[in-house]
Every structure is written in C-alpha cells, then in structure tokens.
Amino acid sequence: MKSQLLNKTDYRRGFKAGLIAAGTLVPIFVGFGILAVQKGLSPALALITTVIVFASPAQYLIADMIGSSAAVWQFIITGILMNTRFFIMSLTMSHFMRHVPLKKVLPLAHFVAATPFLLTLFDKRKNKDADFFSYFCGVASAVFPATLLGTVLGFIVYEDLPPILLFASSLFLPVYFSILIASDVKKKLEIIVVVSCFMAAPFAEVLAPGWGVVLAALISATVAVGIKAWMQRAG
C-alpha cells in the first residue's frame, strides 16, 4: 500500500499561512508588473517572467536593466547571482525533507523563496510533529498564485489604488513575520541574532542591494554559533 505523502491537515495550515503572506506579495508583484510594462515588456512576457523566475528581487533587477547596454549573458548572470541566497534556504529545508522521494521534492524546489521557506521553518520549530513537506506545499499553493495575481494586477489597477491601501498592503508581511518571531524566538542567542539582524539589515541592504539581509544573517549566525560552541566547550 502506498503511504500518504501529503498530510492534508498540515497542507491546509500551510495554505492559510500562505494566504496571510499573500497580502504583501500581491502589491510587491503589482510593482513588478508596472515596471515590466513601463520597460516595454508585454503583459504576457511579464507574467511568464514571474512563472519562470519566481523571485521578485531578481525580477525587479533584470527588468530594470532593460534599456541598458548590458548583453543577454549579463542579464542572466545578474539574475542568477541575485538568487544564490536560495542555496542556503534549500540546504536548510533539505534536512527536513529527507523522507520525501527526490522525484517529489525536485519539482517543488522551484518554489523555494524567502516567504515559503521562512513560514515553513517557523512552523516546524513550533510544531515538531508537523509534516514539513506538506506545510511547504500548502504555503507554495497560496503564495505562487498571489505572485501571478499581483503581476496581472500591475497591468490593470496600480494607478487606481489609493496610496493608503498601497501603504497598508506593504505592512502585511513585516507584521506577520514580527508575530512569528515574537511568539517563537525565546532563547538568548536567537534573540541576539534577531536584534542584530533587524538593526543591521537595512544598512547592509543599502550597501549590498539584494544581499544585505543574507549577509547580516550569515555574520550574526556565525557569531552566535561560535558563542554556542565556546559555551559548550566551557561547559
């Protein structure tokens, strides 16, 4: 008998979490839709870009390069470099998906991005028995259509949206992530990582666009794990 690979309860919980995050993702991709059309891409090409790349920073970056003197290969290298942060995310996720056959995991690897990764990981920390793979599938099922919807809306309604609604929609994801952190992060070293990254990331992001958050996290995490190793040795 085949074992049930997808836990429906965890899938539904993931889907609900993804819907909350979608509130912010839609306007982010509305912005991409506008930029793409402004840069001369057809709506169809902009939509295909979201489907194939599924990473707003890289999409913004390569769309913004249109009209520059960059060659095609430069666009490609730039877009890929921007997405190298997914390597660490996938590496972390792989630890929780060892029981899932690769043929099931690999097609879904396309949906590894900051929001699905973070939501799934935080749920796993809270619900140790939850099925990581099912929850991730649920989040991705909600988040991916939201990015497509946002891109399409970008062609249609952006200029008609009142500024106050645009501002409000930009708050969904940070507010939601703050709640997750406040509910879940209790250990001292984790709190140090949270505070240091929160403070350093905006400055790092200005210095190294697209990489600042990851760099701040890498440095803070390395220091924290160094402290932990030292504490273990010191007993």
Add this chain to the structure above:
Amino acid sequence: MDAKSWIIIISGVGLGSYLIRSAPFVIGRKVKFPPLFLDWLIFISIGIMAGFISKTLFVKGSQLYFGDFFVQASALAIAVLFQLKFQKILLSVFLAVLAAMIIKVLLG
C-alpha cells in the same frame, strides 16, 4: 528588448535559479550535518526573517527611509502585543494593519 532575447534571459535565469534551489536537496541527502551546523542554519533563518522585516520597512528602492517609522513601529507593537495576549494571528495582523492606516491618516 525584443521578445526572443527576453525569453532567452528568463530561461537562463530560471534554469540557473532552479539549479541553485534544487541542488541542496540532492547534496543534503548525501551529507549528515553536525548539530552545530544545523544550529547555524537555524540562526541564519531567524536572522533572515528579522532582517527581512526591517528591510521591507526601512529600505525604499536603494535608500534608507524612516519617514513612516512611528506608524510602522506602532503596527508591529500592536500586532505583537495582541498576539501575545490573544494568540490569534490573522486577527492580530489585520488589527495592526488597520490601526496603522488610521494612524497614518490621522497624522496626515
């Protein structure tokens, strides 16, 4: 930019990004991680989430922006306090966003 060039670009970016996203799932099965390495990965994840919050709030384009700091800080505080008290995530999120809109309108 003609359509053919753009399709080559997004195919290249998409393929390269997919390899970056999928390779760790293959590597991760062949390597057993030491506990400290797993801790490191968890710290990175928490750090990315915290950094993502402040970046989303305080970076506009490629510049720092603290013009809505009070409204944004109020929204985060309301959300966290409401969540810690009542444990209702969805309600906390919407209440905080609604409060932020009201404060922003009142402040002009």
